[in-house]
Amino acid sequence: MIRALLAGLCALSLSACIDSKDPILSDSQPILGQRLNLQLYSLRNGHAYDPERSNFTWNGKLYVHASGSLKDVRAFSVHPLEGSDYIVQSRPARHPEHIEYALMRKLAGGVFQVIAIDEADADEANRAAACKHPGGVACRIETREQLFAFARATAAHHKIDGGLALLLENAKPKRRR
Numbered sequence: 001m002i003r004a005l006l007a008g009l010c011a012l013s014l015s016a017c018i019d020s021k022d023p024i025l026s027d028s029q030p031i032l033g034q035r036l037n038l039q040l041y042s043l044r045n046g047h048a049y050d051p052e053r054s055n056f057t058w059n060g061k062l063y064v065h066a067s068g069s070l071k072d073v074r075a076f077s078v079h080p081l082e083g084s085d086y087i088v089q090s091r092p093a094r095h096p097e098h099i100e101y102a103l104m105r106k107l108a109g110g111v112f113q114v115i116a117i118d119e120a121d122a123d124e125a126n127r128a129a130a131c132k133h134p135g136g137v138a139c140r141i142e143t144r145e146q147l148f149a150f151a152r153a154t155a156a157h158h159k160i161d162g163g164l165a166l167l168l169e170n171a172k173p174k175r176r177r
Contacts, residue, residue: 017116018131019098019138024147025089028077030058032167038068039166043113046160053168078104085155087147088114098138101147103154104165115154115162122153 036056041048054068062075076090084106092100101117119127119139130146131139141147 017100017138018119018141018147018150019100020141020147021098023077023089023091023099024141024144025077025079025087028061028079028089030063031078031080031086032063034058035066035170036063037168037170039168041164041166043160043162043164048164081148081151081155085151087117087151100138101151102162103151105155110167112165112167113159113162114165115159117147117150117154119150121157122150126150126153 034057038054038056040052040054042050052069055066056063056076057066058064059075062077064075065073072093073090074093074096076088079087079089081087081103086104086106088102088104090100090102092098103115103117105113105115107113119131122130126149127139130141130149132142134140139150141150
């Protein structure tokens with residue numbers, strides 16, 4: 001989905017990924033800080049491509065796009081899952097009527113891998129019970145329990161594709177003398 005932090009989110013619009021009609025997670029906090037200065041890359045076959053830089057600002061509920069080349073995601077929130085894993089809930093610019101989900105895994109301080117939460121990672125019973133396919137594309141979910149089950153299934157798979165996000169320090173204003 002795009003390229004970079006939200007490159008993983010771009011993949012959400014492809015089949016086998018999950019989405020919802022309305023946001024499922026409402027308990028968002030500025031986990032990554034008030035302002036995000038991100039260097040983003042697409043990951044393919046374990047290699048980083050297509051560098052982009054974008055800035056997001058916390059508005060009290062969501063990180064909203066403030067500037068930079070990544071314009072495919074209007075806003076997103078980050079929610080703890082387990083250990084060093086988080087769920088990213090986003091509203092894409094090209095399909096604002098859907099909410100998309102990705103797994104964000106902390107690799108090191110300020111370094112994250114972002115992977116679309118994929119219905120194919122879950123077992124057949126979970127897919128059959130939880131997925132609706134309006135329009136025949138994404139797996140539409142409705143509950144927090146369904147989201148967490150799919151997120152845990154994706155987290156259990158070692159993936160080398162998706163997006164890489166580097167959280168850069170915000171530039172300090174220059175002091176006038």
